[in-house]
Amino acid sequence: MAETRILLLLLLCVCRILAVVVVSRNKKPVVLEHESVELSCIIEDSDTTTPRIEWKKSRGGETSYVFFNNNIVGDLMGRAELLSRSSLIIHNTSRTDNATYRCEVAALNDGKKFDEVTIELTVQVKPVTPRCSVPKAVPAGKTAVLHCRENEGYPNSMYRWYRNSEPLPDSSKSNPKFVNSSFTLDPRTGTLVFSAVSKADTGHYYCIATNEAGSAKCEEQELEVYDLNIAAIVGGVLVVILVLGLITLAICWAYRKGYFANRKPKGKSYKTPAKPEGVNYLRTDDEGDFRHKSSFVI
Structure with missing residues (x-):
């Protein structure tokens, strides 16, 4: 019985040694655009001083690496860094940083135990002039x-x-x-x-x-x-109708008086003189027009 208890204690100790425990001080940080923010990922327990640490970012159904092989990668390259071994600091935040971040820590041993923490970052953006x-x-x-x-x-x-x-x-x-x-x-x-x-x-x-x-x-x-002046509108319409009626009557009176009838132009009428009887006209390219009488014989 005592041996069994000792074995169980040993197994618990081994499991604890192989385990990794990760926690976060703030799982829903909020920051204004262009400011810096810390994504807290704290390793409380691990069997190694050099665990494998990875950060991933999920936005719009797509997941990408943020920290991989001990380097900042992706769209945070040049704007982020690791703090206290596992926490992530993002500088000059933008609206594209609104996402869900996952910190994964794995112990480098045969057990390969790991733990993770999920953080939802909100970057607030001030409205522009509407x-x-x-x-x-x-x-x-x-x-x-x-x-x-x-x-x-x-x-x-x-x-x-x-x-x-x-x-x-x-x-x-x-x-x-x-x-x-x-x-x-x-x-x-x-x-x-x-x-x-x-x-x-x-x-x-x-x-x-x-x-x-x-x-x-x-x-x-x-x-x-x-205010919509109905009386003025009605009066204006009546005036327009009256003016159109007077114009129509004037045109009809002018037609009856014959002012629009076709008149023959004054002065002499010029007509093309008729050809003398018995005279024919011939045309050649060199001599132009000339005339001869019907009795002319070649």
Whole structure:
């Protein structure tokens, strides 16, 4: 019985010697673009002082080496280095560094035991100036759509519209202050829709795109809402119809009076003189035209 216990203890010791234990202080690090970040991979236990260490990167379904055969490889070459034997530091991070990284450590012995740790890196990118579209003038009662969008920020930006430097809520119905308006705002797409604009919606509009890395604002643009004068439009149409009717009557009267009838031109009429009877014309290349009487005999 004692021998069995000793054997089990020996087996446990051997297993522990052959084992590799890897841990990380931060499995989901977050960093701003262009800054440095550490991907922590700490070897807590190993039977060798020179284990085999490899780093791999997975992005978009593709996996590639980052650290292999004691060298930085791939797109991190020149921007990354190993710290404290197994941790990875990335300098001047970019949006392409957003990926899942795997640190693999193997003991160089007959057992070939290894351990690994997975780290999800998020590189936050500040939004760029969004592209804003605001109609210049819209008649009262009509639909108006304002657009705001940028595609550089990561994570995706959220959008907020401002009128005369005052933020607009997601819906005019949610705030009694905007009871005279009829708009809805989608913060994810940056689209502001007025179902029927009113004079109260006239003002200067701009949009701000925001994410965890920062914010950006587009230039202010003016939206004018004008009243549609139905009476003036109807009056203008009637005037045009009246003018066209008068022109038509004038043309008809002129036709009846004969002002458009064809008239013979004044003056003498010149006609080609008729050939004298009994005279024929002959033409030669050398002599030109000459005439002779019918009685002329060669």
